Amino acid sequence: MAANLVVPSDITILEAKNKVGKRRLRLLERTGLLFTAPMLHIHYSKMDRGDMRAVLTKRYDPEDTSELVDILKRRQASVSKQVVSKNFMWSTAGTMTGLVWWSFRRYNYQSRLVALPFVFYGGTFVGRVLGDIITGRNAEYARDRFLGQLPAKIYYAPPAES
Numbered sequence: 388m389a390a391n392l393v394v395p396s397d398i399t400i401l402e403a404k405n406k407v408g409k410r411r412l413r414l415l416e417r418t419g420l421l422f423t424a425p426m427l428h429i430h431y432s433k434m435d436r437g438d439m440r441a442v443l444t445k446r447y448d449p450e451d452t453s454e455l456v457d458i459l460k461r462r463q464a465s466v467s468k469q470v471v472s473k474n475f476m477w478s479t480a481g482t483m484t485g486l487v488w489w490s491f492r493r494y495n496y497q498s499r500l501v502a503l504p505f506v507f508y509g510g511t512f513v514g515r516v517l518g519d520i521i522t523g524r525n526a527e528y529a530r531d532r533f534l535g536q537l538p539a540k541i542y543y544a545p546p547a548e549s
Contacts, residue, residue: 392543393431398462399539402445405456410446419470422477431540434466438539442466458534465527465535472518479514480507 395403412420420443426435434442442463447456484507491499519525524532 393540394543396538396541398459398534398537399441401455402442402459402462405447405451405459406445407448408446410444412440412443415471415474416443416467419473422473423470428540431538431542433536434539439466439470441539443470461531462534462537465524465531468522468524468527469535472515472522472524475518475521476511476514479517480510483507483510483513 420436420440423436423439426433428435443466445459445463447459447463484503487502487506488499491502516525
């Protein structure tokens with residue numbers, strides 16, 4: 388078996404062909420990328436922080452009305468919503484943990500330390516739902532979310548010999 392070769396996916400090649408410049412990241416996109424956890428790629432089925440940054444920093448021609456550029460803009464909007472919602476996930480988890488810490492102020496520190504990890508973990512789920520609602524990610528079409536989750540890199544699979 389030969390070594391695995393990682394190549395850009397089809398959508399990444401289309402993005403590179405149709406970009407016309409660089410787009411600046413907004414503040415919430417920048418902090419959302421900062422809050423994105425590192426990823427260990429085994430199958431290259433998801434985008435990591437660098438791939439999301441690459442998608443978000445591409446600028447497309449606003450006067451181009453082709454379907455291809457429309458797909459690329461929808462992908463960029465979906466990735467943007469995904470990244471911005473990370474801010475709300477972590478801030479909600481931190482806020483819930485802080486409120487539990489404050490509400491347990493009359494108890495000893497051992498009782499606080501027992502409750503905090505569970506509340507923080509639950510807060511990530513509440514924050515994920517809250518972030519999806521605030522960014523409008525819960526109302527986006529499934530095809531747009533699918534476009535936003537397409538991987539930027541894949542393993543090269545040579546054509547089968549017949």
